[in-house]
Amino acid sequence: MNIALIAHDKKKNDLVQFVTAYQNIFSKHTLFATGTTGHRISEATGLPITRFQSGPLGGDQEIGAMIAKNQMDAVFFFRDPLTAQPHEPDVTALVRLCDVYSIPLATNMGTAELLIRGMELGMLDWRNVIKENGEVNEG
Numbered sequence: 001m002n003i004a005l006i007a008h009d010k011k012k013n014d015l016v017q018f019v020t021a022y023q024n025i026f027s028k029h030t031l032f033a034t035g036t037t038g039h040r041i042s043e044a045t046g047l048p049i050t051r052f053q054s055g056p057l058g059g060d061q062e063i064g065a066m067i068a069k070n071q072m073d074a075v076f077f078f079r080d081p082l083t084a085q086p087h088e089p090d091v092t093a094l095v096r097l098c099d100v101y102s103i104p105l106a107t108n109m110g111t112a113e114l115l116i117r118g119m120e121l122g123m124l125d126w127r128n129v130i131k132e133n134g135e136v137n138e139g
């Protein structure tokens, strides 16, 4: 499965700790991340991660493009609800695309726990069926 990892600055430590804790599961998947988040996680875990631009420079939109092309299976996006982001429209667009394509999106640690454990139990295997059938959302 293709997994996106994104965290706003004040949530980066949380995401690094989360991925470190579940490293054995994340290592079975193909990881993508926005620039700084990806750097922090690969530094801490050694996991291979394809890094896009930093979020404010377009990284959220690059991940959104993968979602629109049916190439992303799950998104872990630890958002900071207490700090205004200069690229708020990009953040909103990414969350919206997850909803358009029914891509599981964890925006906090509580949901992230459920999502990663569910993935390990095979609860996201329906994504393989959708990808094999080449299904696209007709809007």
Ligand SMILES: O=C(CO)COP(=O)(O)O
Residues within 6 Å of the ligand: 006, 007, 008, 009, 033, 034, 035, 036, 037, 038, 053, 054, 055, 056, 059, 060, 091
């Ligand atoms: O801003 C972000 C997501 O909106 C994250 O970007 P960075 O990982 O480059 O800090």
